[in-house]
Amino acid sequence: MDENNQTRKSGAVAAQAALQEIEERRLREIRRRKRRIRLAIASVVLLVLGTISTVVTLSIQTQLDFSRKADRSPDVQIAGFDGTIIKNVQGHYSQDVSLITFPKRLQGVFIAASDPGFYHHFGASLGDVTRIFSGTDFPGSTITMKVARSFFQVPDSGTVRNLEELLVALWLEARFDKDTILRSYLERTYVGSGIFGITAASRILYGVPAHEMTLHQAAVLAAAMNDPVNFNPLHFPTASAHAANIVLQEMATLKMIEPEQISALSRTVPQLAPRIREDGYSQYVIDLVMDEVARRVGYTSKDLRVVTSIDTRLQSMAEDAVSEVSRLRLKPRGADQAALLSISPDGRVRAMVGGTQYDPMSRNRAWNVRHYPGRMIKILPYYYALNENPDPAQWVPDTRKEVEGWKPVNPDRQYRGQVSLRDAFARDVNTVPVELTHKFGLDNMRDFAENIGIESPLSDDIRTVVGLDAVTLPDIARLHVLSLNGGISPDVTLINAIRSTGEGQPLLYQRVVREQEKMLTDEAMLAVNSMLAGVTDPQVRLDRPFVGFGALAGRGSDAWFAGFTADLYTVVWVGNDDKSRAPAIRPDVEVASLWRLFMLDASQGFSIRSVARGTSQRLVEQDGVTDMWKRNWIDPNPPLQNAQ
The missing domain is CATH 3.40.710.10 (DD-peptidase/beta-lactamase superfamily)
Structure with a gap:
């Protein structure tokens, strides 16, 4: 009797063990199936993300212009509405800024004015990221973000462009050292009055090479780079000088200069010696065209043709x-x-x-x-x-x-x-x-x-x-x-x-x-x-x-x-x-x-x-795009025809 009971118990244990093994085998198969599904999903996700990344990268690359023209500044041909040439202008674009010859103390001016934490971030600040998703126009506050923006062929705004600029900024930080990024900032950033970068600005505004600028002169340019409209030294000299004085105070706070130097370096108006060619009243048109080109196109190394709406006959x-x-x-x-x-x-x-x-x-x-x-x-x-x-x-x-x-x-x-x-x-x-x-x-x-x-x-x-x-x-x-x-x-x-x-x-x-x-x-x-x-x-x-x-x-x-x-x-x-x-x-x-x-x-x-x-x-x-000017106009003084 006892032996039979023992046998039955042994059989039950064996059966339970067999059932447990079957259940474990089933669970292992389910886990393997889930892993395969997760792996397949992950592969699909990675493939999709890779495809999206490739598409986005290619899309961004088609919008970027990394070219540089070190031998000369690009030419800008300005024409009237009918193609009549008003003037050929050499653009005011800086080329080949060298940090080897540009003193460290002057480099510090632009870092203090625009991005004191430049050497300690990876391209964007937390505030930049927040502003990007809030839809703020041109949110980038760091030097790297501003350089990234300058590489796009056509300026734009909005969340999509802001994200693209962030990606380019991160890529710049991964690909280049800080000095290369700073050089691009000093070369490509708009100063105002159609002028880009420090070498063109120092030559045109001060009549000296960039490396010979005083600290206050450099601070004037640094302030203008942050706000080229309100701190344009040609048009708002007092406001420009005041903004430059604030930059010098920031340098003292960052221990780039001694506090007692501030009063000696500060000025009420900038030290200007403009080197701008004058072309009579029409120079007002030329200046506005160059400023508009800077706003519409940004920094470029390519020669441009600008068709204005000006009627050269009426302008004269x-x-x-x-x-x-x-x-x-x-x-x-x-x-x-x-x-x-x-x-x-x-x-x-x-x-x-x-x-x-x-x-x-x-x-x-x-x-x-x-x-x-x-x-x-x-x-x-x-x-x-x-x-x-x-x-x-x-x-x-x-x-x-x-x-x-x-x-x-x-x-x-x-x-x-x-x-x-x-x-x-x-x-x-x-x-x-x-x-x-x-x-x-x-x-x-x-x-x-x-x-x-x-x-x-x-x-x-x-x-x-x-x-x-x-x-x-x-x-x-x-x-x-x-x-x-x-x-x-x-x-x-x-x-x-x-x-x-x-x-x-x-x-x-x-x-x-x-x-x-x-x-x-x-x-x-x-x-x-x-x-x-x-x-x-x-x-x-x-x-x-x-x-x-x-x-x-x-x-x-x-x-x-x-x-x-x-x-x-x-x-x-x-x-x-x-x-x-x-x-x-x-x-x-x-x-x-x-x-x-x-x-x-x-x-x-x-x-x-x-x-x-x-x-x-x-x-x-009118269709909203075509310039319909003079469609019904008859020249009151037509050119004389040669007698037959």
């Missing part, structure tokens, strides 16, 4: 008109400066004169200098009102009452109680634009101005609608040309296209019209043209329908005249750089004479059309 007329009227009528009456900007209704610049004489240390008064606008900007609330009710005869209050803490005063100090929009604009009253702004809301009006394209900041003071805040000529042009461009605010641009020279070279930039919201209704446009017809000074005459009016602003420091035909808008500013008054200058006389002299000549060859008819005809023809 504008230069002659500014020179003649300034010499005979403006300077004798106390106004030393004048600026002219002429655009076609689609926003392309056809002529531009930035001052009565070219000075490399003066900013372009026709482009980025702000002037008090006065009546030039008062049309803004009228636009808004006519969008709501397109009747220029509608009545509005004309009374002197306090609005948002300010009591407007009319220029003639007369108040009629009620007045039509048309009469209010013709009389240049202050009460009506303020009343309209109060009615519709100042915030709405400022948003409206921004949507139209006024880029200069407008304050939250209701007086901004009567000219409290200074604006640029392009701001005024975008505002006035609305009714000429189908109610859409155009991009005011100078460049049509940029490409590398040589057969088969890629197009680097092409002007394309952005889709924009219509800012004026069709009914409002008709009302605006009707209203403007009543303000045109009868003493100013052309041989065709036109609109034109003047303004005196800034307590007499800024005089304007602006107007348009069916084909051309032109705005003229007259005044002094120090904002001193020129009381003898009258907008409707001296300034109007400059506007009229130019417009009379510039309009020749265009068919005589009403403003409204020209607008509707043009909007049907």
Whole structure:
């Protein structure tokens, strides 16, 4: 009995062991199967990642330009809208910066200004990575990230480009030593005024080789590399010098220089000795082209061809008109400066004169200098009102009452109680634009101005609608040309296209019209043209329908005249750089004479059309890319044909 029990127990144990072995075998098979599946998945993932990495790498590589031209700076051929050569310019690009001859103390200036931790990171900071995924434009703060950005053939922004720049920065750190990366930074970084890198900048701005710069001169360039717009030493010398002084203080903090050296090295203005060739008034066009090329293309070693929208015939007329009227009528009456900007209704610049004489240390008064606008900007609330009710005869209050803490005063100090929009604009009253702004809301009006394209900041003071805040000529042009461009605010641009020279070279930039919201209704446009017809000074005459009016602003420091035909808008500013008054200058006389002299000549060859008819005809023809200028123009002075 016991023996049988023992046998049964032994059999049960054996069976259990067999079952356990079978179960373990099954589990091992499952684990092996799972491992094979995981291995297969991992292989697929690695294959996909490898493929993506290869595609991304190849994609990035096609966007990069590592070429260098050590023998000379690239040439830039600048042409008018029709291909007529304006000028061949040698670009201001640094070549072959050598850290062997460039002193360590000067190298330290740029490291202190841009990336004190340069020798201790692997290409990007934690802040860079955070900003990349937050969608910030141009987030790279390290020298390596900035160098990576400079290698892309066409500047861009956005999360995808930021990630690409991060990958290139990491690759640069893995492939090259820190000195090579620093050399590229000193060679390729934009300084402003179309200048790239320290060797070109030191030669052009200081007249000395880079290795002979003082610490403060190097600090000026280092500050400009961080902000080439606001710290451009030619245009903002005081701000530039102050920024350089801060760089020197940072060097002392990093123990690169002794603290007691700061006061001896600091300056209130940079030590400049500009070496820029002057080419008369058209140099303002050349300078702006070079600055725009730097913004659109960045550093390059390739020769470029830039097709602008400039009409060389109109440019010559504008230069002659500014020179003649300034010499005979403006300077004798106390106004030393004048600026002219002429655009076609689609926003392309056809002529531009930035001052009565070219000075490399003066900013372009026709482009980025702000002037008090006065009546030039008062049309803004009228636009808004006519969008709501397109009747220029509608009545509005004309009374002197306090609005948002300010009591407007009319220029003639007369108040009629009620007045039509048309009469209010013709009389240049202050009460009506303020009343309209109060009615519709100042915030709405400022948003409206921004949507139209006024880029200069407008304050939250209701007086901004009567000219409290200074604006640029392009701001005024975008505002006035609305009714000429189908109610859409155009991009005011100078460049049509940029490409590398040589057969088969890629197009680097092409002007394309952005889709924009219509800012004026069709009914409002008709009302605006009707209203403007009543303000045109009868003493100013052309041989065709036109609109034109003047303004005196800034307590007499800024005089304007602006107007348009069916084909051309032109705005003229007259005044002094120090904002001193020129009381003898009258907008409707001296300034109007400059506007009229130019417009009379510039309009020749265009068919005589009403403003409204020209607008509707043009909007049907334009495609947003092709420059349609002079499509219906007939040369009034054709070249003589040889007699047969």
